[in-house]
Amino acid sequence: MKKSKNYVGIDISKLTFDVAICNSESKYKYFKFANNHEGFILFSELLNASESICIMEASGPYYLKLATFLSESGIGVCVVNPLIVRRFSQMRMSRAKTDRKDAMLIAEYGKTERPNLWQPEADYVLELKQMQAYLEQLNKNRTGYIVQREAFNQNPIKSKTLEKSINSVLETIEQEIKQIEKRMELIIKTHHQEMFNQLKSIPGMGAKTSLFLIVISGGFSKFKNHKQLASYVGISPRIFESGTSVKGRSKICKMGMSKIRAMLYVCAWSAKKCNKTCKELYDRLVEKGKSKKLALIAVVNKLLKQAFAIATKKEYYSVKIN
The missing domain is CATH 3.30.420.40 (ATPase, nucleotide binding domain)
Structure with missing residues (x-):
């Protein structure tokens, strides 16, 4: 027994x-x-x-x-x-x-x-995750120094020494970010070269966004469908509605990763012009009176759906993939 x-x-x-x-x-x-x-x-x-x-x-x-x-x-x-x-x-x-x-x-x-059993991740996956966390911290530091520099620039009396110091730190951070991103891309190309190229074939999807999608999804192995991926990234719709007494506007659930979300928004701006399916979706929603922001979020979801389909089917972009 x-x-x-x-x-x-x-x-x-x-x-x-x-x-x-x-x-x-x-x-x-x-x-x-x-x-x-x-x-x-x-x-x-x-x-x-x-x-x-x-x-x-x-x-x-x-x-x-x-x-x-x-x-x-x-x-x-x-x-x-x-x-x-x-x-x-x-x-x-x-x-x-x-x-x-x-x-x-x-x-x-x-x-x-009864959740699924956990399996240790490959060394290169752990390295990518560590680099991703470090990169997020570097970007936060860069933003902080840029804000600090702007504050100093508003002061009528400026310290040339301090200005030089801040610019030097920012330059160092920028160089470090480029080196880390270059190393991450090298690892991705070593282990997921074909998937990386396939994701880049999506109109509007850039190389950097493709790279980070592979990193956060574990090569698209961590999620069963694109909805789970969207939820993880933090762009899944969250609707507050109960019976007839409580109704609210749909909001996106932002419990996810701000950096990849920002990158996807940039991709969506491009995709609504050059990606046929995304353009049709965006135009249709705007014509129906939806806000441009909501239409853009819908395009982000569509891009994730296309990316998930391409990565799991292991094929390049075509208009059929929507």
Whole structure:
């Protein structure tokens, strides 16, 4: 007789992780371990590898070492989006907020939803993700220095030394951004050359946007359809409507990545002119009285749909792909 899996909830932080293990009487036992190799070993000794599945949230970089250790030890691991667990908590009207309660809630989510097992990503994928995070920080720093420079320029008394210093820092950041983007493109071309070329064949889709779509989607392997990709990027429509008493305008859900979203908007401006399907969609919505902003968001969604179809079908753009 096949034994049922024992779902173990893990609430992880920078220095420690709390564990909730359910016993045969459906009662939880709680443990706390150091978030290091010694703590991983002590934790794994409590588990039956063939019967246990550990559930943890993708909490920044803190989960990765433990998830990798457990996976390499033959213990099932599921890494879930913290937002999904939060929604699960709200549905159960759970208000308590402690590390123990969080670990138990994560275990309950695992038992109820049975998420897919996590697999360690290839080294080049991890490198791309690290570069992407670093690039986002560089762009934030660049924006901050540009704003600072503009503020200084409004001052009637300017410090030439300070102005020179800011320009020097900005130049260094620009060079670093170019080097990182060049390295990312080289990695993508090494592992996803054909997909990269296919995405670039979409009218309006630039090389940089194609590159970042491959990075964030794991080569379009992380999502089952274009709607999941759109939700991840942060452009899926969110409609507030309940019965007849509460009605609201559709809004896009911006819980996603601001950089790739901004890049897609730029692509959409081009696509509404040179991409036949996108142009027809944009013109049709504007003619119906929709705002140009909403029509542009629709074009972004259309571009993602085209990109997903091209990447999964492994073919170049044609008008049939819409």
